[in-house]
Structures are given as structure tokens and as C-alpha cells.
Amino acid sequence: MLVKNAKIIMGTEEVMVDILIQDGKFVKVGRNLAEDLKEEILDAKGHYVLPGMIDAHTHMRTPGFTHKEDISSGSKAAIRGGVTSFFDMPNTDPATVSMEALEEKRNMYQGNSYADYAFYFGGTRFDNHEEVQKAAEETVATKIFFNVSTGDMLVEDDRILENIFHASKRVAVHAEREMVEKAIQLARKIKKPLYLCHISLEKELEYIREAKEIGIEVYGEVTPHHLFLNEEDREQTEETKLFLRTKPELKTKKDNEALWKALQYGILDTIGTDHAPHLLEEKKAKLTFGMPSVEHSLEMMWKGVEEGKITLPRLQEVMCENPANIFGLKTKGKIAVGYDADFVIVDEKDHSExxxxxxxxxxxxxxxVGQKRGCKVLTTVLRGEIMYHEGIFGKKRGREILKHE
Structure with a gap:
């Protein structure tokens, strides 16, 4: 495939290039590659071409909750949104807290995903650190819930927390308020990389900034909904009081502003959607936490560029390059020779609802729904194959990333 007339971000510069792809990899990035003409030509028509988005925080609901979402529908939504790789959380049914459960999940995913994927492994209050150790090299991180979770995944015993940290390659946590500081101190003591999911409060940013200043390997994630939505949005109607409920909850406008600044200036490192779909009838029936988000993350985040809250080079860093670097994905996150040919073409002038x-x-x-997008995803390509183009989807060809790195 030859991608013509592509506007890409190189460093802080915008450059118009052609991109040559062979065997699912980028092989040349430069000007006037017509002499390398291939049978398949994709004309970007001067639009921006970014590396495929990497969403490091999703709940695709397989297994156990497939009436809400399943690997096919969730990965298709991801591809529609320009997300070519995603990581799935372990709080499914059964939870991914044993090697047996991990293998069962793998079998369910195989051949059923539109996007590439990887898995988290879960720690439990029953101290499954031996299973965590077995899974450490086969999963992106161990997920530990410090505040709240379903089933047996809330871990409160300090001894068990230390055992799980020791057994892990890296640790991702659901931690809120003072628990953010506790997680950071554990990471410092045991010397493990720490990924803080869905940071939502200005106060939590102080813990992260201080940790980074003294050299602790800690990374902060923020969701689009904690950037764009707040308590005022949630309290507008009786429906929004039910629909716009997440864990962590939406916070104040002041927190929105602090999170945007932290994202632009490096205190926060990634955008993770925490894609957590529930049916509307479930949200109406009882208080249910979580919202779908993966298919509009890039289109919404581009609004931040339009509004001057984040630069486009920084957006590419936090949605593509940083997740790959943090989680050790050697072939993802860049438009560069030798990398997987995962990319998305957007129309940056389309601000339709x-x-x-x-x-x-x-x-x-x-x-x-009803909000104006910052851009519109036109085309999503996974390892050199067009997976989505102006409303038409390709065949499922997603595979487990860590098995092919």
C-alpha cells in the first residue's frame, strides 16, 4: 500500500509525506514515493494521518457480560474511533485472576476482534501473587483495586498488596484521593512501575508531580469524560443523574481545568477511555457506574486541540506514543520505519454533531451524543489492512499484541 498526501506530525512539525507499507509494516516515509507505486493506493488528500490510537483502559465485557458489549462489538467501536490497539481489564466473569481464566479469555478473543489487543491480569484479596507472577510476562500489567471493585478484586491487606506488587512486572491501580499516595509509596518501596488509572482530582495531581520530581516511575492516565464532563453536566436532568455516573465520579470544572493543564505539561501521560458500557435500561433501573467511550475518544480529544487546551504533537504523544512506551510495545505507537502500519486518517475540519x-x-x-466533534475519523488501518473507511468495515484480524511483539 502507498498512502499519498499524508500530513503527519514529526516532533513538533507538520510534514506532508507519502508512506509506503509492505507486509504490514511502515517501510518508507518521505516525499514523492511514486516510483514505489503499489497496486493499492490510499490518498489521504492532505488530511492528518496519526499512528493508531492505543487505549490502555477498556472493559470489553467478554466473558460474562456480553449483553452489554462483546469483543466483536467493542473492538469494532474502537476501530471506528481510530483505536487500533486496546488493553482489556480483568474484572470480567470469571475474573482474569488465574492462568486458566486468562487462557479461556484468550480463546474467546481469538479471531473475534477487529483491533489488536492485550490483557491485564487481576490481583485479589485472597493473595493470588503466584498466579500474578506466572502471568507477568504475558499481560501488560497487574490491575489492583485500592478503592472499590466487584467480586474479590478489592485488595486492602497491606501484606497482600506487597506480595502482588513484588510478583508483577508493572502495576496499574484504581486509586482515588489518599489511595493515590498510598499506591505511589508502595511503588517506591518495591520499585515497580506504577500506572494510575483515571485520575480525576486536582489534589491527586500533586501526588503524581511530587513522585515524578523524586524519580519514582509513575504514570498518570486521564479519561475524556473527566476532561469534558463535570458535576454540573451530571446534575442537569434526572436522566443524566443516572447516565453520567462513573467510578471515579465526575468532578468540578476546576478539576477539568487542572487535568487539561497536567496533560499538556506532562504530569499526566496518557488518555485511557475506561470504556465501560452498560445498557441504558440498566442505567435507568439502578445506580450503575460506567460509560461507553472508546469510539469517540479521538474525535472528542481533538476538540481540546481546537480549543487550545492541548497541542496536536502532545495529543499524539498521550494517545499513541506514551502508551506504547509505558507498556513496552516495541512495534506500536509511531509512524516510522519498522513499526506496525497502524494509522488513522481524520478530517480535522469536520465538526459535525x-x-x-x-x-x-x-x-x-x-x-x-449531541456534542460537536473536534475531527471525524475517516479511515483506520491495522497492520497495513484497511479496517474502516467511510462507514465500511474490513474483516476481523485483530491479534494479541504481546504474542507478536
Whole structure:
């Protein structure tokens, strides 16, 4: 494949290039590659071409909750949103807390995903550190819940926490408020990389900044909904009081502003959607936490570029390059020779409203319906194969990333 007339970000510069792809890899990036003409030509028409998004925080609901989402519908929504790789969390049913459960999950995923994927492993209050150790090289991180979780995944015993940290290659945590500081201190003591999921409060940013200043390997993630939505949005109607409920909860406008600044200036490192779909009837029936988000993350985050809250080079860093670097994905996250040819073409001038009828997720709703997008995803390519182009999807060809790195 030859991609013509592509506007890419190199460092802080915008450059117009052609991109040559062979055997699913980028092999040349430069000007006037017509002499390398291939049978398949994709004309980007001067639009921006970014590396495929890497979403390091999703709940695709397979196994156990496939009426809300499944690997096929969730990965299709991801591809529609320009996300070519995602990591799935372990709080499924059964939870991914044993090697047996991990293998069962792998079998369910194989051949059923549109995007590439990797798995988290879960720690439990029953101290499964021996299983954690077995899974450490086969999963992106161990997920530990410090505050709240379903089933047996809330870990409160300090001895068990230390055992799981020791057994892990890297640790990702659901930690809020003072628990953020506790997780950081554990990471410092045991010398393990720490990934803090869905940071939502200005106060939590102080813990991260201080940790980075003294050299602790800690990374902060923020979700689009904690950037764009707040308590005022949630309290608007009786429906939004039910629909716009997440863990962590939405915070204040002041927190929104602090998170944006922290993302631009390096205190926060990644965008993770925490894609957590529930059906609307479930949200209406009882208080249920979580929202679908993966298919509009890039289109919404581009609004931040339009509004001057984040630069485009920084957006590419936090949605593509940083997740790959943090989690050790050697072939993902860049448009560069030798990397997987994962990329997305966007129309940066399309600010149309997000419509209900365009939703791909099985949850069939989005907190962003009715909002104007910052850009529109036109084309998503995975390892040199067009997976989405102007409403048409390719065949499922996603595979487990860590098995092929």
C-alpha cells in the first residue's frame, strides 16, 4: 500500500509525506514515493494521518457480560474511533485472576476482534501473587483495586498488596484521593512501575508531580469524560443523574481545568477511555457506574486541540506514543520505519454533531451524543489492512499484541 498526501506530525512539525507499507509494516516515509507505486493506493488528500490510537483502559465485557458489549462489538467501536490497539481489564466473569481464566479469555478473543489487543491480569484479596507472577510476562500489567471493585478484586491487606506488587512486572491501580499516595509509596518501596488509572482530582495531581520530581516511575492516565464532563453536566436532568455516573465520579470544572493543564505539561501521560458500557435500561433501573467511550475518544480529544487546551504533537504523544512506551510495545505507537502500519486518517475540519444512529457499541449510547466533534475519523488501518473507511468495515484480524511483539 502507498498512502499519498499524508500530513503527519514529526516532533513538533507538520510534514506532508507519502508512506509506503509492505507486509504490514511502515517501510518508507518521505516525499514523492511514486516510483514505489503499489497496486493499492490510499490518498489521504492532505488530511492528518496519526499512528493508531492505543487505549490502555477498556472493559470489553467478554466473558460474562456480553449483553452489554462483546469483543466483536467493542473492538469494532474502537476501530471506528481510530483505536487500533486496546488493553482489556480483568474484572470480567470469571475474573482474569488465574492462568486458566486468562487462557479461556484468550480463546474467546481469538479471531473475534477487529483491533489488536492485550490483557491485564487481576490481583485479589485472597493473595493470588503466584498466579500474578506466572502471568507477568504475558499481560501488560497487574490491575489492583485500592478503592472499590466487584467480586474479590478489592485488595486492602497491606501484606497482600506487597506480595502482588513484588510478583508483577508493572502495576496499574484504581486509586482515588489518599489511595493515590498510598499506591505511589508502595511503588517506591518495591520499585515497580506504577500506572494510575483515571485520575480525576486536582489534589491527586500533586501526588503524581511530587513522585515524578523524586524519580519514582509513575504514570498518570486521564479519561475524556473527566476532561469534558463535570458535576454540573451530571446534575442537569434526572436522566443524566443516572447516565453520567462513573467510578471515579465526575468532578468540578476546576478539576477539568487542572487535568487539561497536567496533560499538556506532562504530569499526566496518557488518555485511557475506561470504556465501560452498560445498557441504558440498566442505567435507568439502578445506580450503575460506567460509560461507553472508546469510539469517540479521538474525535472528542481533538476538540481540546481546537480549543487550545492541548497541542496536536502532545495529543499524539498521550494517545499513541506514551502508551506504547509505558507498556513496552516495541512495534506500536509511531509512524516510522519498522513499526506496525497502524494509522488513522481524520478530517480535522469536520465538526459535525455526534449522532445516536452512528453508535457502534452494543451499549447503543454515548455521553457525547449531541456534542460537536473536534475531527471525524475517516479511515483506520491495522497492520497495513484497511479496517474502516467511510462507514465500511474490513474483516476481523485483530491479534494479541504481546504474542507478536
Amino acid at each position: 455526534i449522532q445516536q444512529e452512528e453508535i457502534i457499541s452494543k451499549a447503543a449510547w454515548s455521553p457525547y
